[in-house]
Each structure stands twice: as C-alpha cells, then as structure tokens.
Amino acid sequence: MKVVAFNGSPRPKGNTSILLNHVLDELKNEGIATELVQVGGRPIQGCLACYKCFEKKNKKCAYDKDVLNECLDKMWEADGIILGSPTYFSDVSAWMKALIERAGLVNRANNDLLKRRIGAGVVAVRRAGGIHAFNSLNHFFLIAQMIVVGSSYWNIGIGRNEGEVNNDEEGLQTMRTLGQNMAWLLKKIQV
Ligand SMILES: Cc1cc2nc3c(=O)[nH]c(=O)nc-3n(C[C@H](O)[C@H](O)[C@H](O)COP(=O)(O)O)c2cc1C
Numbered sequence: 001m002k003v004v005a006f007n008g009s010p011r012p013k014g015n016t017s018i019l020l021n022h023v024l025d026e027l028k029n030e031g032i033a034t035e036l037v038q039v040g041g042r043p044i045q046g047c048l049a050c051y052k053c054f055e056k057k058n059k060k061c062a063y064d065k066d067v068l069n070e071c072l073d074k075m076w077e078a079d080g081i082i083l084g085s086p087t088y089f090s091d092v093s094a095w096m097k098a099l100i101e102r103a104g105l106v107n108r109a110n111n112d113l114l115k116r117r118i119g120a121g122v123v124a125v126r127r128a129g130g131i132h133a134f135n136s137l138n139h140f141f142l143i144a145q146m147i148v149v150g151s152s153y154w155n156i157g158i159g160r161n162e163g164e165v166n167n168d169e170e171g172l173q174t175m176r177t178l179g180q181n182m183a184w185l186l187k188k189i190q191v
Pocket of ligand 1 (some may be wrong): 015017125162
C-alpha cells in the first residue's frame with residue numbers, strides 16, 4: 001500500500017509541507033509506504049484543452065514538457081492521494097490548480113483510473129479562505145469517484161511564515177488523525 005502526497009506550495013519546507021508530513025508520518029507508523037512529491041515552484045502549466053488525452057487514452061497528458069506526467073505516473077500507482085496547497089487568494093496555488101486540471105482530465109479520459117481510491121486535501125492558511133481552497137481540493141477527488149477521508153476538523157493548519165504552522169497544535173493533531181483515518185480505511189478496503 002502506498003500514499004503519495006503532492007505539495008502545491010513553492011516553499012518545499014513551508015507550512016503545507018509540514019502539515020503533509022504529519023499525515024504521512026502516521027501512515028508510515030502503520031506500515032504504509034509514502035512519498036511526498038514537490039510540485040510547487042516546478043514547471044507545470046494549466047490544461048491546454050487539446051483533448052488529446054481523450055483521443056490517445058494512454059494515461060498521459062499530450063503536453064510532456066513539464067512535471068505533470070511524472071506526477072500522473074505516481075498517482076496511478078498510489079492507493080491513496082493527498083493534495084496539499086497553501087491558500088492563495090482564497091483558493092489553491094496556481095501549481096495545484098494546474099495539477100488538478102490536467103490530472104483530472106487525463107483521469108476522466110482514461111475511465112476514472114482513480115475510482116474508489118482514497119483521497120484527502122490539506123491546506124495551509126494565514127487567516128481566511130482556507131475552506132474554499134479545501135473545497136477546491138475535494139472537488140478533484142469527488143468527481144474522480146474517489147473516497148474522501150475526514151478528520152476531527154477540516155484539514156487546515158494556520159500559519160504565515162515557514163514553520164509557523166508548528167504553533168497550531170490543533171491543526172497538527174487534525175493531520176495526525178487524518179493519517180490514522182487514512183491508514184484505517186486503506187487496511188479495511190485492502191483485498
Ligand atoms: C500569493 C499569496 C496569496 C495568499 N493568499 C492568502 C489568502 O487568501 N488567505 C490567507 O489566509 N493567506 C494567504 N496567503 C498566506 C499563505 O496561505 C500562508 O502563508 C501559508 O501558510 C503558506 O503556506 P506554505 O508555507 O506551504 O507556502 C497567501 C500567500 C501568498 C504568497
């Protein structure tokens with residue numbers, strides 16, 4: 001079993017990364033393999049609407065000049081996917097939005113490969129707009145027929161500067177609980 005987390009923040013060691021690692025640590029404790037993939041700050045563009053993925057149906061995006069197809073390969077092999085994003089103007093970062101658009105369309109073009117896999121969104125926020133970003137992440141999972149895991153609160157941690165989220169103990173506990181819930185569900189649905 002493997003869970004792959006995607007960090008949509010351009011700060012590889014920022015608050016989103018800290019939150020994601022709290023979830024992944026719990027999964028590791030339960031013997032589940034994990035990987036954290038850095039997307040923010042790397043080249044990734046939005047969907048060009050060429051619809052070649054629907055013609056080719058080869059599990060890839062026709063635009064092969066950025067990190068997207070590398071991300072897709074990791075998604076297809078994962079039992080669980082976590083999308084993590086900072087809140088930017090009350091929504092996900094541009095990197096995360098590009099990942100959602102293109103992974104979402106290639107998934108649909110290939111008969112919902114991610115169907116019934118486990119998903120969860122994780123958001124870092126300074127003050128407001130985190131729920132809207134969280135909703136944007138969940139829209140990806142729900143249209144892909146994935147099973148969204150919850151926690152003791154919505155999966156949001158509060159902080160502005162890098163590392164500040166470490167002061168949000170309730171946010172960190174929400175991430176630990178999320179990791180435990182994901183591990184529990186992954187083991188239940190394992191055939
Ligand atoms: C371009 C930009 C837009 C932002 N928009 C918001 C916002 O709408 N609401 C908010 O509370 N914080 C906002 N922030 C603050 C970040 O969400 C916050 O610093 C977060 O912890 C960053 O996570 P990171 O360290 O993983 O990058 C914004 C930051 C940037 C750089």
